[in-house]
Amino acid sequence: MAESRRPRDEGADVVPIGTSGRPGRGTGRQRPSAAARNLAPQSRKGSVPRPVRATGPAAPGAQGPTPAPASGDATGARPAARTEERHPLAGIPVTDWLEAFQHAAVELFGDEWERRLAELMAFMRRRLTGDYTVDEYGFDPEVTERFLMAALRPIAQKWFRVEVRGVDNIPATGGALVVSNHSGTVPVDGLMTMVAVHDATGRFLRPLGADLVFKLPVVSSLARRSGATLACSEDAERMLSGGELVGVWPEGFKGIGKPFSERYKLQRFGRGGFVSAALRTGVPIVPLSVVGAEEIYPLVGNIPSLARLLGVPYIPITPLFPWLGPLGMVPLPSKWLLEFGEPIRTDEYDAVEAEDPMLVFDVTDQVRETIQQTLYTLLRERDSVFR
């Protein structure tokens, strides 16, 4: 059938072979009739009992029930016995492959798939040959944007349904210090803030992390790569004077490790080191209040002795962890609200005043009060933890 349509290169007389359903060749049940055999040119005699492979629609039927070769000989009417095991890919032409590949590429990358694919290949090549640059803190914007942000974005949007307010308060250019409350047992709020800031403004938030972050394997290299640096005055001032948007969580471990009963009560704001850094560099302080992070892992207990043994600030016990094992590590899907408050300007003070402890305490208290009041307002607005 397929055979009949295909032109042969034997000269003028193209002989159609096939019986169109009549008994004889092509039914797969009998040997071709003598008439049919005579129709075939002499030169092609060898190929008369055709192997069934690649004959289009006839192939599956012929392949179906394959009897044992011995019994096939006895009945004398089983060409299927002679078939080789057909490779699953052998029958698909190259053009089909290419088409499928193109479809997949369009599905994956959209209409401009060729360009996108080339970009991806170039990206992979750059990564494999180390042909990329990091800044002096070890920040790798490419990998942060492509992997970290891409992985965290669905969590922020679908799981926590992060709602961001007051984005206009983040300066579009120049150094600024975002000061936030800290909560949630595991610093997920920092990661969500990074995603929210990047998606809202296109700027990368450079977090300042505790030295524990840089002591832990894996975490330390991830932190440096995603733009974090150590929370010390040298690094803070260096980053701020370099015009970066720096994020700081002055409550530190006191904030994330506080019991659930004390949720949304701000802890002491360190020693105000972040304020002196902002005063010295004259950058605005943007207060950020995060509601929702407290409920992701409600901390109801702590194992201080084990924590001391492991050298970490606390070992959390939540209603789910460690009881449910790894499942207990899934955060509760609370609804998050992030509100950036009005920037507190520090450029009206000169750098000498950064040395005045009273001024530093005043500004610290001002930032702390702003965040605390905003937290109360947001909590009143929220009808439920999970909606």
Add this chain to the structure above:
Amino acid sequence: MGRVVLVTGISRDIARRFARAAASDPSIDRVVGVDVVPPRGDIGEVSFVRADIRTPVIAKVLAKEDVDTVVHMSVIATPGSAGGRNTMKELNVMGTMQLLAACQKAPGVERVVVKSTTTVYGASSRDPAMFTEEMGPKRLPSSGYAKDVYEVEGYVRGFARRRPDVAVTMIRAANVIGPHVSSPITSYFRLPVIPRILGFDPRLQFLHEEDLLAVLRHAAVAGPPGTYNVAGDGILMLSQAVRRLGKPSVALPAVAVGRLGSALRQARMADFSPEQLGFLTYGRGVDTTRMRAELGFEPRFTTASAFADFGVSLGVSPRGPHGPAGPALAGVPSEARRG
């Protein structure tokens, strides 16, 4: 009047090359090289004096040769080359003490240049991203090269206090790298498989050997007194550096890397010092603002290009292990390649 420069530790390749380069400088009259063993290579016009800087003989050399500039380059990092850790400490600390004592007694000495290293800042999880010259190590080094250098710097500062008329320039060089350098870090990168510390990716900064020679010469001729960090621009992560070399690497826990290091040291395959383990865990970056603003020195190589030059000596083609922009990229529009 031209200058007379005394170079210590001339048996080592980098000091010998510095001495030769200094001898060809028009503003330098004469260069005297001092060491306990004669230098192996060609020293050109440099005159060699066999003297041990750990003994008072060095004072006589200073007086006899009428030296006005001392370049101290014999603080060594590799116990293997010195013949053991004890000898290394002797050479580094006692040698510096005797040399400085001799300088203090020599009225003719006007300028002292000491080649120090950024190892003095140590490496720990509490380090700031970039060390400036005023900062010290977060934890005092307890042993090895880092401790030697820390002590040497202390003596140099003491000398600068006692002889305020002498211009003392201390060059804190980042890890020196280049085709001819044999140091703990170059032997590390020359290993066939590079062991990394699991879960850490240190930041590295390099200084090309030619830039080291240039900055020492600059300091010996015109350097203002003070302490200066000297490093190539930019940062390389260790993972990035390994990929640029196109070498396989294996990530091991810190303990295993330490064991491997001491095994390699005993097998004399690589000088893998314990303080290098800290460096390969936490890395280090130094601020070079003062190098440009006050010392007035501009390195010719960046960290990346210095490392690339070192890679060429290991047989890596300059554009990475797969040659300049592989054939797969030939059809890619240039804007896509950038994006």
